[in-house]
Amino acid sequence: MNRFYELTERRGTRSVKWDLAEELYQDSDVLPMWVADMDFKAPEAVVQALTQRVEHGIFGYTIADDPLKSAIIEWLNKRHNWNVERNWITYSPGVIPSLHMAVQSLTGKNDAILIQTPVYPPFSSVVKDHDRTLVENPLVFNEGIYSIDFSDFEAKIQDHQVKLFILCNPHNPVGRVWTRAELEQINDICLKHGVIVISDEIHADLIFPGHTHIPIASLSKEASNNTITCLSPTKTFNLAGLQASYLITENDEARGLLTDHFNKQGMFMLNTLGITAMEAAYLHGEEWLEELIETLEMNRNYVTQRLHEETETLRVTPAEGTYLLWIDCRKLNLSQPELISFMQKKAKVGLNEGASFGEEGTGFMRMNIAAPKKLIEEGVSRIIQAVNNDKTKT
Numbered sequence: 001m002n003r004f005y006e007l008t009e010r011r012g013t014r015s016v017k018w019d020l021a022e023e024l025y026q027d028s029d030v031l032p033m034w035v036a037d038m039d040f041k042a043p044e045a046v047v048q049a050l051t052q053r054v055e056h057g058i059f060g061y062t063i064a065d066d067p068l069k070s071a072i073i074e075w076l077n078k079r080h081n082w083n084v085e086r087n088w089i090t091y092s093p094g095v096i097p098s099l100h101m102a103v104q105s106l107t108g109k110n111d112a113i114l115i116q117t118p119v120y121p122p123f124s125s126v127v128k129d130h131d132r133t134l135v136e137n138p139l140v141f142n143e144g145i146y147s148i149d150f151s152d153f154e155a156k157i158q159d160h161q162v163k164l165f166i167l168c169n170p171h172n173p174v175g176r177v178w179t180r181a182e183l184e185q186i187n188d189i190c191l192k193h194g195v196i197v198i199s200d201e202i203h204a205d206l207i208f209p210g211h212t213h214i215p216i217a218s219l220s221k222e223a224s225n226n227t228i229t230c231l232s233p234t235k236t237f238n239l240a241g242l243q244a245s246y247l248i249t250e251n252d253e254a255r256g257l258l259t260d261h262f263n264k265q266g267m268f269m270l271n272t273l274g275i276t277a278m279e280a281a282y283l284h285g286e287e288w289l290e291e292l293i294e295t296l297e298m299n300r301n302y303v304t305q306r307l308h309e310e311t312e313t314l315r316v317t318p319a320e321g322t323y324l325l326w327i328d329c330r331k332l333n334l335s336q337p338e339l340i341s342f343m344q345k346k347a348k349v350g351l352n353e354g355a356s357f358g359e360e361g362t363g364f365m366r367m368n369i370a371a372p373k374k375l376i377e378e379g380v381s382r383i384i385q386a387v388n389n390d391k392t393k394t
């Protein structure tokens with residue numbers, strides 16, 4: 001059987017997605033399709049490497065050594081055509097910690113930081129948590145497609161004297177994989193106004209056929225010097241619980257400030273199993289990833305087709321990357337609390353509510369499609385049934 005069809009019980013494993021469902025929804029029947037991890041087992045090579053490491057039985061302090069860096073460098077070169085030098089890489093337990101560290105070490109109190117809403121909620125909280133000024137360049141939603149309003153982007157930078165821009169590429173939740181032309185325009189504007197770019201590229205490996213992920217730092221030497229890229233194998237290979245990620249920048253000064261800040265928080269080491277998994281995934285996970293992408297593409301097409309054919313109201317934003325679908329539910333004509341309640345209580349699916357990504361997300365829901373087809377079929381059928389039941393009642 002195809003490894004991505006296999007149903008693995010996750011309840012009872014301290015899974016945030018599955019074991020918090022009852023507490024969150026007060027209903028054990030709600031099918032969780034929210035937090036961004038996958039209901040698939042990691043590549044066999046990763047499981048084997050971890051098993052071997054666990055069987056050793058000693059879990060002392062561990063070196064993130066040269067072979068680990070080589071595995072990262074080779075992966076970025078092979079998958080993203082990006083040549084990264086060894087000393088540009090520093091480690092972090094996660095991309096969220098990296099965002100916090102970047103904001104704290106590269107900006108000062110009240111400095112303006114720009115984000116593009118709707119976007120992954122920690123982007124706004126990392127700005128507010130450290131008393132920086134949040135500036136938003138809302139994405140434009142036109143005929144079902146999201147794009148960037150570049151005049152507003154530049155105006156916001158000038159008006160607020162923005163110091164830092166946090167880019168999400170591929171974009172969570174709208175699923176855009178920004179094109180070279182878009183990235184060049186972002187980069188040009190940021191360089192022109194002295195805005196540092198933090199590029200969260202955690203979804204970089206999850207790209208659908210027909211699209212290409214371009215690391216913004218790979219555009220030019222200037223871009224490379226102006227960007228701090230946050231990356232991780234944890235989304236790609238379903239390793240989020242192992243907490244291992246890294247940052248890349250060619251800019252010595254920025255790297256120095258970041259490293260110093262990490263060190264001062266006592267964060268200078270990765271955990272043993274995170275190191276083992278990262279290396280095994282990058283060295284041996286490519287074939288598994290290709291199969292994963294085929295599965296995700298199938299799921300994306302399936303959900304889109306069924307929701308479009310069997311409801312008149314729900315529309316799926318075309319996802320170019322990630323395993324998150326951004327569903328426009330505005331035609332249901334429900335208030336945000338009503339929409340949340342509709343999905344939880346009537347459809348019995350646990351989705352992320354759109355407004356948590358910024359007010360432009362009101363009326364949308366985010367669905368995680370990284371699950372075996374059977375679960376996806378179940379979730380979609382529940383939603384369609386609830387929508388059509390409601391329709392017959394009105």
Ligand SMILES: Cc1ncc(COP(=O)(O)O)c(C=O)c1O
Nearest residue numbers: 036094095096120172200202245
């Ligand atoms: C855009 C983005 N950045 C960061 C993260 C979380 O990263 P980490 O688990 O490494 O902190 C996620 C998780 O969903 C994400 O979607």
